Amino acid sequence: MSERRYDDDEVREIFERASELAADTRAGDSELGGQTGMSLAELQSIGAEAGIDPDLVARAATSLDQTRLDADAPVRLLGVPVSASHVVDLPGRLDDEDWDQLVVRLRDHFQARGTVLHEGTLRSWSNGNLQVLMEPTRTGYRLRMRTLSESIRGRLLGGTMMLFFLVVLLSTVGLIGDLTIAKLAALVGIMGGTGVTFAGTALLDSRRWTALREQQFREIGAHAQELAAARLAAGDDPGRLPSGD
Known part of the structure; x- marks a missing residue:
């Protein structure tokens, strides 16, 4: 007996039905509370x-x-860091009460109310570019913190562009017949001074700002670890990730 052969329409229908069966299987697993992903x-x-x-x-x-x-590595603009981040592993998951305590600490540290979100086991607090997330990993949970300074980035970019335009202007000064020495000196003073001021203050502020944010992140991370460790010590672990056995 010759082997069964399928034409193009039959092949298309077979794969469509297989896709439907796969979708039904995934839906059934979800309804049964099966954990998504693989260990x-x-x-x-x-x-x-x-x-x-x-x-x-x-x-x-x-x-x-x-x-x-x-x-989460620092974002750099022209070699200058304009972001800060920190990640810490947690010995267990923070429950709702622990998370609320951490949010209070976050609001106190950053003087901002922020926005709190809960999505399953995920927890997040954010205020503009400042984000703090608790997320699952392969071995447990971690707290991820990151932020970016729009002010420093804007001043650094603005100052650099101002100096760039000044260089372009000086390189073409011979083509501008009605530009007097006095006007040229004024332009150099205004554009050069403004550019250097913007770029210089951005550079200095970047060092202070990143050092402060990194210190704050370390303090928040240590507090989160203490909360998770205290929960474990009390024998009331809100739940580690299943091992997959």
Whole structure:
């Protein structure tokens, strides 16, 4: 008996039905409270069946986490940091009461009410570019803090552009017939002085601002770790991430 062959229309219908079945299966898992995603052990098991060394799978997973952490590396403009960030691992998840205490500390530290959001196990507090998030990881939970100074970035960019335009002007001064020495000197003084002032104050403020924010982030992170550790010591852990066993 010859092997069954499928024409183009049949192939299309088969894949459409397979997609529908896959969607139904995912929906069923969700209704049963199944946890989305896969654990590292499950990934290693699947990789082993495909002939991939489990150590390589673990290294790839670690690389993925590191890539996400690298995304929080300081943002620099012309070599000057205009952002600050800090990430701390937590021994357990902060429950609602712990999170409320942390929010009080955040409002006190940054003198801002901010906005609080709850999405499942995710918690976040934000005020403009300032963001604090509690999020799950492969091994537990972490607190991610980051911010960016629009003021420093704006002054640094504005001052740099002012100096750039001044250089362009001086390079073309010979083409401008009606530009007197007095006018040229005035332009150099105004544009050069303004550019240097903007860029210089942005540079100085960047050092003070990043040092302050990093110190505040470290204090917030230490407080969050204390709250999580106290919850564990009391035997009332609001829940670690399941191991996937």
